[in-house]
Amino acid sequence: MSRVLLIGGHGKIALLLEPLLVDRGDTVTAVIRNPDHESDVTATGATPLVADVQSFDRDQLTNLVSGNDAVVWAAGAGGGDPERTRAVDRDAAIRSIDAAVDAGVRRYVMVSYFGAGPDHGVPEDNDFYTYAEAKAAADTHLRESGLDYTIVAPSSLTLDEPTGRIDVRAEESGSVARADVAAVIAAVLADERTVGRTISFNTGDQPIADAIADAAS
Secondary structure, three states: OOEEEEEOOOOHHHHHHHHHHHHOOOEEEEEEOOHHHHHHHHOOOOEEEEOOOOOOOHHHHHHHHOOOOEEEEOOOOOOOOHHHHHHHHHHHHHHHHHHHHHHOOOEEEEEOOOOOOOOOOOOOOOOOHHHHHHHHHHHHHHHOOOOEEEEEEEOEEEOOOOOOEEEOOOOOOOEEEHHHHHHHHHHHHOOHHHOOEEEEEEEOOEEHHHHHHHHOO
16 A cells, blocks of 8 residues: 555546556545546545646645655646646656655656657657657656656557557557556556666557566566
8 A cells, every 4th residue: 555646637547547546555646736626536536636736846846745655747738838848747747756856755657658768759840849858858857866766658548448458569659548558557656676667568468467577577
């Protein structure tokens, strides 16, 4: 049983992850920006906490994460506005990492995407470029933070029914159901062998638990 702080608690993946964690006995606090979303979070068994991480400074974020065993970053600006993308996906994410260090919360799971990194290859004139740059900066900062991190990097997200099976050996991005991404996050939180790993995956043929074990080996 762990105390998990889930930042971005009303996202599609987060709402699928929360009941998985609650059902196995974890205490989940879901950080949301819009108070209108509290009832949706409460219905999952998690506890909603209204806070705007974009506007929180490092000290405020340190207070936010303190007392938890793990932080999961599942927040995102949602694209469209480059300034907000940098503010949330890069700057706020980096502050939350520093806050976890300050608060002594060692375990940190970052939701990224398949192909993220400094060599992402997205051209500057592509609408995805600002997000790719933001995630590259945040992921790099996490790797250098000294935290017990795992970066979960799914391919294109779908609303398909979960299969419970993924492919962690794929060399090119495909697609994967959001519900399976939620199951992967739950699995890596419970598996210390995933510390220090980046797990990129598509939907596939291998059961999630076995695939996670392979990726961590």
